[in-house]
Amino acid sequence: MTTLTKNSSGVFPIAPTPFHPDGRVDVASIDKLIDAYLAAGATGVTVLGILGEAPKLEPDESLDIVQRFTKGFGSLPVVVGVSAPGFAAMRLLTRKAMDAGAAGVMIAPLPSLRTDDQIIGYYHQAIEAIGTDIPFVIQDYPLTLSVQMAPKVIRQIVQAQPSCVMLKHEDWPGLEKISTLRAYEAEGSMRRVSILTGNGGLFLDFEMERGADGAMTGYAFPEMLADVVRLQMEGERDAAHDLFDAHLPLLRYEQQQGVGLAVRKYVLAKRGIIACDAQRKPGSALSEKARQEVDYVLKRVSRVDPRASFRSA
Template sequence: MNSTVIGTSSSDLLAKARGVFTICPTPFADDGSLDLTSIASLVAFQIEAGVTGLAILGFLGEAHKLSQAERTQVITAFVKQAGGRVPVWVGVRALGIAGAIEQAREAEALGAEAVFAAPMDKASDAQQFDYYQQLARAVRIPVVIHDFPDSFGTEISAELVARLGREGGVGMIKMEEPPVGQKISKILNLADGSMRVFGGLGGVYFLEELQRGAVGTMTGFAFPEILVRIHAQFAAGDLAGAAATFDRYCPLIRYEFQPKIGLALRKYTYQKRGVIASAEIRSPGMRIDARTARELEATVARVGLSLEHRGVFAIV
């Protein structure tokens, strides 16, 4: 269910956030135009898979390839299709504070329940702290730090993250800087209960993230029902079951999360599963070739799944 309640503070909302938030791709038609119909089928699929929430316009969502008008259309469509059944969180990335605040306020006005914000480029810790603090003060919904230095080129120290939790009004991070286990532990130790961590990185380290204290994951793995099952087993105290599920599907998780072509692999998977109509990605972006598609399909089959199957798999 949608967790927004009149009078509920942003810290209360973050305190309830856990599980699997799928980083959704932005569907395009074969001609590169927005495919709003596929947003509807993508949302329906994610909810059927049991995800806790949807995260849109992140790096996987090709936000940097959209016009402002398209960005508004995408947020509106996802929020409408979610219909309050699950929260929608929106990515924010801008060159400065004013642009980030503008994006965050638009997301809030359109019904988003949180924003996850990339850091500013080439900024000091003091500047980053000011940036995130001002962003948090500018909106009523929670602000989540998006820590992904491999894509953003900016590292956010554990000390800065912890200070933002204690003093900056920012209580959650989507943490994607290896070695993930060590950084999660350091953040949680320094933050003294003021910061909650979501993992990412395709789910490659999901089990270890949970064991280190992460409350869930925000990633775009195109078999979200697998991640949902791992989290459910772990949350129920079935550590051996969670590990067995993770180990069984790790070859697929690893293969899909390949640098440069991960987005193309995910869109291909969603198209083959009947979730979106086209695997189109906008330039710049690397496509997969026929041999790579066969490799992906072979990996899917090796873990006991099929891209011909429609609907959600029952993961046991």
């Protein structure tokens, strides 16, 4: 079984959960999604995250999704989102996911947490509940979760919890946070953890230069993310930025609050990676005007990156 480590790097796409129009999980599309991620150069994957509509799933459905991804990704790591209002549910899903072959779990703070002590205490209790033998990821996503984690708080969690091996960094603006955390490591006041970034990849070009190890996000062209990460690691700065800039119109459009998942599923469906763009209720849907706008943006992106062209579809 692959284990998540402090040196994990590359691109871990956040997988959406494909549904049929009637709300059933589309297992055939899950298999196609796995194939597409592997072809794109993914070095791991994350399932049952916010993008995966995890709260809308039945426990058996969640476990089946984990099993399909762990089987499909083979020796590559699968991270499972286990965030829950209570620790009993978190512990149960964690143990079942790890038994199914997951490499680690991702834990987001409860939105009600406000003080530094509350945040640090929450992670202490969460790790106490799931077990100190489980590698875990801190999800730092204040834009959605409304929990502000200062670098010193992340440092305290990392130092207090040896099983913490990764930070999913989604603060915005967050470039200085990455620099501060890497400076802590350089001075020896914080041990190393992997830093993968989210926010749809909207700042990936510069996040890599600040010390990120890659991306953990759901942008509909994971191969672009993989290329940018690879080019930055190879020192091809201009090439990385040129490719990233070509995708900026779609990255920006995806970042709209409330419709981001709808945009991503629409594009994935156009690419033939999932059968349809349905969300399980309650969910949002793109208007016809919005679909036309996304099509226009894709056409503009395809002028530089032909992978965004659907003329032959």
